[in-house]
Amino acid sequence: MPEGPMIAQLDLELRGVRKRYGSFLAVDGVSLKVEKGQFVCLLGPSGCGKTTTLRCVAGLEEPDEGDILIGGRQVTGDPPWKRDIAMMFQDFALFPHMSVAKQVGFGLEMLKKPRAEIGKRVAEVLAAFEIAHLAERRPAQLSGGQKQRVALARAMITEPRILLLDEPIGALDYALREAVMLELKALQQRTGISFIWVTHDQNEAFSLGDHVVVMNHARIEQQGPPEDLLSRPRTAFVAGFIQGNNVLRGKAGAAEAGVLPVETADGRFHVPIIGAAPAPGSEVSFSVRAERIEEGENDLPNRIAARCTTVEYFGAFRRHVLSSGSGVTLKWDQFGALPPRLRAGTETTLGWRTEDSVLHA
Amino acid sequence: MHWKTRSRLTGWILGTVTVGFLLYQWLPIFVLGLLSFSGPTGGTTFPMNGVSLHWYRELWDASIMNDFKPPVLRSFLLALACSATTVVLSVTAAQAVRGQFRGHNLFFYLLLLGIMAPGILVGFGFALMMRLLGVDPSWDTTAYITHVSWTLPFGFLTMLAVFNRFDPKLEEAALTLGASRVTAFRRITLPIVLPGVIGAGLFGFSLSYDEYPRSLFTTGADLTLPLAVMAQLDRQLTPELYAIGTTTTLFSFLAIGVFTFAFWTLRRRVQPR
Numbered sequence: 001m002p003e004g005p006m007i008a009q010l011d012l013e014l015r016g017v018r019k020r021y022g023s024f025l026a027v028d029g030v031s032l033k034v035e036k037g038q039f040v041c042l043l044g045p046s047g048c049g050k051t052t053t054l055r056c057v058a059g060l061e062e063p064d065e066g067d068i069l070i071g072g073r074q075v076t077g078d079p080p081w082k083r084d085i086a087m088m089f090q091d092f093a094l095f096p097h098m099s100v101a102k103q104v105g106f107g108l109e110m111l112k113k114p115r116a117e118i119g120k121r122v123a124e125v126l127a128a129f130e131i132a133h134l135a136e137r138r139p140a141q142l143s144g145g146q147k148q149r150v151a152l153a154r155a156m157i158t159e160p161r162i163l164l165l166d167e168p169i170g171a172l173d174y175a176l177r178e179a180v181m182l183e184l185k186a187l188q189q190r191t192g193i194s195f196i197w198v199t200h201d202q203n204e205a206f207s208l209g210d211h212v213v214v215m216n217h218a219r220i221e222q223q224g225p226p227e228d229l230l231s232r233p234r235t236a237f238v239a240g241f242i243q244g245n246n247v248l249r250g251k252a253g254a255a256e257a258g259v260l261p262v263e264t265a266d267g268r269f270h271v272p273i274i275g276a277a278p279a280p281g282s283e284v285s286f287s288v289r290a291e292r293i294e295e296g297e298n299d300l301p302n303r304i305a306a307r308c309t310t311v312e313y314f315g316a317f318r319r320h321v322l323s324s325g326s327g328v329t330l331k332w333d334q335f336g337a338l339p340p341r342l343r344a345g346t347e348t349t350l351g352w353r354t355e356d357s358v359l360h361a
Numbered sequence: 362m363h364w365k366t367r368s369r370l371t372g373w374i375l376g377t378v379t380v381g382f383l384l385y386q387w388l389p390i391f392v393l394g395l396l397s398f399s400g401p402t403g404g405t406t407f408p409m410n411g412v413s414l415h416w417y418r419e420l421w422d423a424s425i426m427n428d429f430k431p432p433v434l435r436s437f438l439l440a441l442a443c444s445a446t447t448v449v450l451s452v453t454a455a456q457a458v459r460g461q462f463r464g465h466n467l468f469f470y471l472l473l474l475g476i477m478a479p480g481i482l483v484g485f486g487f488a489l490m491m492r493l494l495g496v497d498p499s500w501d502t503t504a505y506i507t508h509v510s511w512t513l514p515f516g517f518l519t520m521l522a523v524f525n526r527f528d529p530k531l532e533e534a535a536l537t538l539g540a541s542r543v544t545a546f547r548r549i550t551l552p553i554v555l556p557g558v559i560g561a562g563l564f565g566f567s568l569s570y571d572e573y574p575r576s577l578f579t580t581g582a583d584l585t586l587p588l589a590v591m592a593q594l595d596r597q598l599t600p601e602l603y604a605i606g607t608t609t610t611l612f613s614f615l616a617i618g619v620f621t622f623a624f625w626t627l628r629r630r631v632q633p634r
Contacts, residue, residue, distance in 0.1 A: 155537075
């Protein structure tokens with residue numbers, strides 16, 4: 001990709017951002033590009049640095065190193081109120097002493113807009129978010145879903161270039177979340193505002209994000225479109241973090257015809273090579289998706305003996321959790337209403353095609 | 362015995378102790394108030410000789426009130442000044458400690474010394490120091506400073522407790538919405554912590570208004586009310602003094618009442634229902 005002309009197209013760029021709290025490294029060299037109108041999800045376990053990264057973009061934290069550019073402009077030293085952003089907090093951070101109308105208009109008030117214009121805009125926005133009837137209420141009188149709408153309306157009214165969302169639906173009832181997710185996605189597409197959404201929930205990240213960034217221990221493990229992360233996890237962490245992956249570790253053998261033999265405690269497996277082959281004898285890991293597994297007698301080239309420990313029922317599928325001879329946890333997903341083949345305690349064999357496994361870097 | 366019966370019993374015992382304590386606390390004041398209504402021939406102890414407003418009338422006409430008017434005015438102004446100073450300094454000090462600057466723990470304990478140090482020594486030491494510097498003691502300079510050293514820690518602790526419950530995300534939300542730090546403080550932080558600010562002001566007022574030990578050496582020739590009362594006690598004891606005591610007590614209740622009323626209305630404005 002050419003570097004120069006693209007920059008103007010970027011809503012946000014992070015270059016090697018690093019943030020330390022005392023001896024604790026919270027963000028370690030994060031680089032990221034967000035194109036205009038993109039929906040980016042920062043995904044990772046708690047303490048991985050995703051929220052700190054977001055707060056650096058907002059200007060609430062000052063990075064120790066690295067640059068932050070918003071709309072191509074250096075903002076690294078700028079305070080939050082001089083950045084073209086808005087932010088939604090996990091618990092919404094509504095001002096308890098202000099009515100809904102007052103706090104939705106707060107951003108415009110800060111821009112010193114005339115009173116009449118603020119009143120008109122607030123009325124429009126409240127109507128658009130279907131909260132006009134709540135205009136005179138205070139936050140203590142609102143339900144969780146209503147608070148979420150007010151917080152969103154308050155952040156969106158100034159039409160910022162970027163909306164930063166820190167676990168924006170984490171505080172909502174589970175039943176509400178899906179509907180709110182769909183609405184937010186539609187809103188983002190309609191307005192063309194870039195969303196940067198921090199979450200620890202991979203379902204959120206993969207169903208919403210155009211671009212998903214997986215973080216762990218202050219670093220970016222992998223970033224790309226969701227389908228890339230799902231089909232090609234680049235590290236054992238990413239594979240293990242994304243639900244439904246079986247991760248196996250072992251020693252690399254000598255590669256032959258684009259296939260790498262991997263020696264594990266549960267036998268030898270074959271994994272296709274991406275790029276350069278790892279040195280023979282080095283530690284490697286690979287993963288296979290649970291729905292790619294086949295159970296029972298077959299002539300697949302990769303086979304592993306395992307004992308079923310539990311069977312979990314999800315909406316569309318049944319997940320069998322098994323344990324291999326060496327104690328590795330394995331998952332096999334079965335779709336459709338077939339009669340159950342395994343119960344806890346059943347001994348069986350799992351197999352997969354070589355092309356269904358993914359070698360990690 | 363069932364544990365619920367036992368806890369009911371404990372409840373009765375603790376309740377009795379509490380009522381006893383409250384009586385112990387309030388009866389003396391009540392006794393003074395009662396004796397201030399005794400007749401013209403009444404003394405300063407029981408039994409009361411008749412019931413009248415005689416001593417209040419005396420208070421109004423006689424020279425003794427002229428002796429007391431200036432001290433009342435001084436104490437009132439001094440208490441107001443201490444209240445305002447306590448509010449400003451305790452809010453700023455608590456804000457500073459909230460920012461966790463280097464040495465904030467030491468700062469915390471140094472401020473709290475004002476509560477720990479014996480008042481009479483603080484006053485005496487301060488008076489000595491001022492004499493060395495050639496400053497004459499006066500109720501509106503030296504006494505004012507020693508009073509603030511006493512009232513400030515109470516206001517400071519109040520504000521720390523209030524800020525402890527304050528969610529800093531609210532300020533951050535305001536900053537991301539385009540408010541500068543000053544605007545965020547004025548529009549978001551201050552209105553939310555205002556009940557605490559009023560509490561700090563109340564401490565400042567009531568602790569200064571009846572302060573005796575810190576005033577003793579720092580006030581100079583123009584006495585504050587507690588000093589004037591003590592001086593009068595040394596001269597002669599009549600129910601007139603009780604009338605003064607009752608009047609000023611009612612007056613400080615009134616002041617506290619006004620503060621409390623303001624507190625509740627503001628609290629309700631911030632957190633309806």
